Amino acid sequence: MSKPRGRPARGDGITREQILDAALLLLEEGQGFSMRALAARLTVTPMSLYHHVGDHAGLLRAISDRVYAAVLAGDAAAEDPAARIRTLLVRYHGAVKAYPQLTLAIFAQPAAFAGTTRDITDQLLALLGMLTRDGELWLDILVDHAHGSALAFHALRDHPQQAASMQARYLKALDQLLARLA
């Protein structure tokens, strides 16, 4: 029943990518994510995970790097600044909304995650600088609003009717804010 003690035959071992995939799923199920539960799902010993992703904080960091890297996908030069700003914010809002538990974990240990979303805010700030003199102020407003809205969405996940209209409400609020920017 139990696996042999030593190094597994080639191909039998667990992959870093498999761990991250499973971790993201388990995390957002919300029923108590833990290293041990994740290991059990992968039919592996808890300590096996440490070899690939480090400890709990390291695992969360690897997950968030993957999730937020996807927000920056696409060619920045292909859109005009206003459109690119909107694209980045909608995608960022979508990522936070899709993985609220990850977001909460990040906020709970901000020191460990400084810089994870730095690329996104840097690009947004540069783009905002083209449209207004108050770039930093509007970066605050837009990013904070995206965070708050996405988390509020999570808070309403048990009320499908309200949740369904949340995306439309975010887009409406975002366009309202962007219109005030110009």
Next chain:
Amino acid sequence: MSKPRGRPARGDGITREQILDAALLLLEEGQGFSMRALAARLTVTPMSLYHHVGDHAGLLRAISDRVYAAVLAGDAAAEDPAARIRTLLVRYHGAVKAYPQLTLAIFAQPAAFAGTTRDITDQLLALLGMLTRDGELWLDILVDHAHGSALAFHALRDHPQQAASMQARYLKALDQLLARLA
């Protein structure tokens, strides 16, 4: 060394208020809040807490009720709507900022906390209705922004220089938004 097993003499027992006071302090120290750690700080058995505040979720609920009730203090009729809106938002932002760990715990289990801040949003919505037809939209914008900003403040708590200017930046952003509302 150890306390007697039975009911303590009058006045020797622990108070619900003492538990909430200590819990709020311990929670925001950020070094791993737990029922057992809280009990240890109060030099009491973990199970003693259950008698006064229920389980972990019940304790958090009791804490948040206390914290957010303070936001509504003061006489609503003494201020005009715009001023009252600003007062409520600044105070709400202050509460979230002062107790970020509490806020994160609430967002992590939103089902258990539905209604905790309902009084605040209800009053804000009524006030916003006096100033604009898009009351719900602006409620979203202003509350979400307050949440996001307060949590961002927490994320920067290890960078005192930036953190010091965060309050001023929130007030500036808030006034910017409120100006757009009229």
Next chain:
DNA sequence: ACCTGAACACCGTTCAAGT
């Protein structure tokens, strides 16, 4: 009513042992 103490099913992580 209010507290203790033992117990159960969990955690994250370290360290040694195995291939």
Next chain:
DNA sequence: ACCTGAACACCGTTCAAGT
């Protein structure tokens, strides 16, 4: 290099026992 297994110091919570 990559995995297991035992161990340590923790969790939240239930239940029985005590006054």
